[in-house]
Amino acid sequence: MFSSQNTFKTGVYRANGSVANWKFRITLKKIYSLIEIPRFDSSIDEEPLEEPSNSEEEHLDIAWQEKVFSKSEIDYYSARDNCHTELQNAYYHKIKSSRLTEQKSRGKIFTYTAADNFALDEELCATIGNKTVHLDDEKLNMETMFVMADLDTEELLFSLAWNSTENVLFVYPDFNCMKINPYYKEIQGDSRQMYHFGIKNLSFKKWITCSQETVEIRDVFASKITRFNIRDKLSKDNFEYPENHQVQFLILLEIISGTGFSYSDIFIRYRLDIPSAAKMIAGFVDGSTHSTKQCKGRWLYGHCHEITLQLPENHKTSDDCVRIYFDIISTDSWKRELL
Incomplete structure (x- = not known):
């Protein structure tokens, strides 16, 4: 059930309308948590202790470039002394007006929008029509958005990029069904935890899958994002890797x-x-x-x-x-x- 998952596929979609009208639903579900028991006697087999499974799912409907704050962002931007720029002040007033600090239960799902200037790597690129382009290329008007999860550490769930020149949206990983083919993420720490997650298109009629003749995307996009995730994991262990390019x-x-x-x-x-x-x-x-x-x-x-x-x-x-x-x-x- 939890066998090694291959490299995810990237969904490529051409919009009939504005990307601002697009909405999607993110689902996150914790499957199990295994706690390792210290082994004091070599005669006793070391077995993990399995916690009761939490069947509750977290659902969040998000519009394109909608800002959803993480727990750490709420704590940071709710302090007036931490806000100096125009964007930080806007976040401060939004958190105060929506009373996010007073909410006892906060979800794990949050987002980084284009305004946050968050990027996995400067090399993030895709291949369109046999031409390699950078997603941050201003000439292509490429806009990105990242859906994250607070699982003790920040974990990337989905990367989205919108090419306004071609009216093409890239979704990585592609849309899926939680009941049939959920994506999963395993978190290693004091305990080993398994999460299932998925993304659903709530504006399906306004989008069509690009044909081979319209947009030709290769596995470069998926492999690069996978490599960036690996880099992020290795950098946490002070593993040095070459500079960009x-x-x-x-x-x-x-x-x-x-x-x-x-x-x-x-x-x-x-x-x-x-x-x-x-x-x-x-x-x-x-x-x-x-x-x-x-x-x-x-x-x-x-x-x-x-x-x-x-x-x-x-x-x-x-x-x-x-x-x-x-x-x-x-x-x-x-x-x-x-x-």
């Missing part, structure tokens, strides 16, 4: 042995010539081995060297690649070097 290369060099030398005390000095566009993250561009004598016709070294480079993702390695130069050097009794 950059790729890193780890070069491992091992000098094992040499043959055909005329002298005995031989060592190898080497230098790496890196591309001009490369940035060295770790390591050195030069080094040398220890000197060694001949042993059964071979000079043994077993020398290892590594270097990490960062390059732009569009860099063509065929034009400008890494080159390695070697100098074979012998030393005499006076420690003088002979090439």
